[in-house]
Amino acid sequence: MTDTEIAYCGRRTNPKVVLQLYSAIEMIRKQRQIANIQRVVRVMEKDNSYTPTQILHHIHNAVLDRLVIETITVGCKGSKLGVEQEGYWIPDPEQTSDKQTTKRERIELGRCLHFVATQQKELMPELNQKPSKEICPFYDYFIHTHYDLTMLQKDCQNCVFSSVDEFQAKVELISHNYSVVFGENNKLTKLAKQVIEECQHDLVELRLCQNCFHLSNTKPVKEWFCKPCQPPHQVVWAKQKGFEFWPAKVIRVEDNRIDVRFFGKQHPRAWVGADAVRAITVSPAQLKVKKKPQWKQANDEMQEYIRQCECMKVNKNGENCGNKSLASKIGSPQNLHLGYIKKHKAKNEGRPQPKQDAMVLQINDIGDEIKTEDSVINKLSVMDETLKRSLSTSKKRNRQKSTQSKKLKVDSSQDVAMQVFNKFKDYLVESNHLQQAKLMRSVSIKISKLLWRRRHVRINNIVQASFAQQDAELNLKNELEAQYNEQYKKLKEEYEKKIMEAKKLQWCALCGEKADVFCCRNTNYCSTACMDKHRTEHSALCISTKDGS
Ligand SMILES: [Zn+2]
Ligand SMILES: [Zn+2]
Ligand SMILES: [Zn+2]
Incomplete structure (x- = not known):
């Protein structure tokens, strides 16, 4: 289940996390220990790799959702003497089911709500079904849960609602959907709002007395x-x-x-x-x-x-x-x-x-x-x-x-008064402890969040600084590389030019100086002096016509 869905149904906790909390509490209870906050955090940390802050947050929400019961006990022996301890318990399934309405009550409520829904359905036939594709081709894109008066009537008939509030929420859902798709000023939206208003009167009466509502609307007998x-x-x-x-x-x-x-x-x-x-x-x-x-x-x-x-x-x-x-x-x-x-x-x-x-x-x-x-x-x-x-x-x-x-x-009114007084005193003491503990926990969560945020900012700064340094280094490297490449290109060009020039030149066969005097193929001399000196050695190889003559 995603977070948005949880927000939608009004529960704060993720069911998966609650199940993990349950198994942690069960494990601690099996060791015959009270599942206090330290133990729960330790087990959750080890088994499910949450951070302590996350665990505190989850416990807090689970208690608010009444999926986990919180008690405060004061230690009476050993090192825990006088120390307040929070204990966490899995709610008793019998107690929770006791809160739910019985089937008979649902049927009676459904009967009354069916009356309201039928009346509205007959009055507002426009809201009896999903708007057609011609009116709103993209209805399904915008609407998470479609609802209309026909569905409302059917739900009443099937005794789906366990309270008047659930019924009202559905009526408001219809209006909400129309507002989303057609806007506030649309005719259908206004009709849907009218339905809310008209139901309001009936629902007030229904909340006051279900029996009166049923009897005065149906009048089953004369008296x-x-x-x-x-x-x-x-x-x-x-x-x-x-x-x-x-x-x-x-x-x-x-x-x-x-x-x-x-x-x-x-x-x-x-x-x-x-x-x-x-x-x-x-x-x-x-x-x-x-x-x-x-x-x-x-x-x-x-x-x-x-x-x-x-x-x-x-x-x-x-x-x-x-x-x-x-x-x-x-x-x-x-x-x-x-x-x-x-x-x-x-x-x-x-x-x-x-x-x-x-x-x-x-x-x-x-x-x-x-x-x-x-x-x-x-x-x-x-x-x-x-x-x-x-x-x-x-x-x-x-x-x-x-x-x-x-x-x-x-027997004695005084005894009763004392009992009432003592009960009330106990209640006050207990509620005081509970409130203190809740306050402490919310403060600790806030502090840890604050610390986390500060650490986060500090780390962020360091990371930013190192990024900047890296950038500067990279720029410098690029610049140097560009300079190097330019220089290299220049030198290479120069070198090639010189090679080309050198290739065109001829050299003296004896002393290696620049040659001006041509003798024969591949043989030149810088001066006639060198030519004369080299004559005896070269004459055997010389192919010059001059030499032969
Ligand atoms: Zn009544
Ligand atoms: Zn020479
Ligand atoms: Zn020659």
């Missing part, structure tokens, strides 16, 4: 609004201007306003202020409601909803609730509060939680949930106050009641 969602929505009295206090389901809570959906004929949605909401335990008489037929119908529907919630609870727990009214449980501020937390948590994990005591649940998960829950509690505190104020019982009695109910859940 669909009475069917409880998973988990069920809280029921309150909510007041809009010009209306009575009306029974409504709480869809979401935001700051000090609440998104509700009213019981009745049309089931309208509305944002109401937290001060316009009362607990369902408050009697309509106290709220001075005028019971008109429409209000009565809404109230009946609400009663039916509560009855079905109760049935669902009985079926789930396999035990009878007896005469206890669910209305009181749903309506009381404390339960509303904890119920919301449960719902919030369930939504976070993408599946409903098994029935558990809310308090215990809170303690068990204090580590990872503490932040979210705090914010939720803050949000709800405003609402709680309103609800408390409206309760008919006095404040004092109310407090007594809540202590009693707490006593039913745990």
